[in-house]
Amino acid sequence: MTDMTPELEKPARSQWWDVWAQFRSHKGALIGAFVFFLILFGVLIGPFLWPYDATTIDIRSRNQGPSWAHPMGTDQLGRDTLARVMIGGRVSLAVGLTAMFIALILGTLIGVLAGFFKWLDGVLMRLTDLFLALPLLPLLLVIIMLFRETLSARFGPEGGIFILMVFAIGITSWMQTARIVRGDVLSLKEREFMLAARSIGTLNSRMMSRHILPNVLSPIMVSATLGIATAIITESALSFLGLGFPPDFPDLGTPLARRHRLLAAIP
DSSP: OOOOOOOOOOOOOOHHHHHHHHHHTOHHHHHHHHHHHHHHHHHHHHHHHSSSOTTOOOGGGTTOOOOSSSTTOBOTTOOBHHHHHHHHHHHHHHHHHHHHHHHHHHHHHHHHHHHHOHHHHHHHHHHHHHHHHSOHHHHHHHHHHHHHHHHHHHHOHHHHHHHHHHHHHHTTSOHHHHHHHHHHHHHHTTSHHHHHHHHTTOOHHHHIIIIIGGGGHHHHHHHHHHHHHHHHHHHHHHHHTTOSSOTTSOOSHHHHHHHHHHHHHOO
């Protein structure tokens, strides 16, 4: 008799592992991740390697153009612009990542609930349409003007405006994520595996956490990527308009505003 040994079964892969496998096989996603981590390395490690400090004033070197010593030139106080951009990149990334984290939580929660529960769909989608109809930049300007002094007095000028920007951008940026997630959930809940899970009495919370969320990760990641860029541009625009961080605090919008005023003064 021949000894027949059963083959060892391979362990079942989770939904999260499938998402990671799809991400690794996508060249565009890998290139984007590489560029993102390169920028992240530049703003986090670059200031420690760069010979110039973002706050050092050198009047003799003010308003210089790009050179080998100062690749991005200097400002009106002689401070190195590249050093200030690297420090400002930290601030913008912190605002963008934190604001998008809030927006993704709100958008994913509202999208999943609206897609999964039909009785909530109408209410949540009308709320989403209401936020989409509001003009973003004027609304942010109103929020910052109303709460800036209060939060600055409580948390300091930098801390107060950081908290205000994060929550203002976060609570006004979740709508696209909610609509995308809702559409995917409406499609997923009619699939065979969802019908099977419902037929054996699986709890709604378990179906949403084990079957719905892993399958909507791809659009959520795309929405997060675009949302972080939008949040950074929004933060820079507010600083450019003079409603961001204090003028002596390095960020990405203040140098643009100073360059704009300098060029406008040239006849």
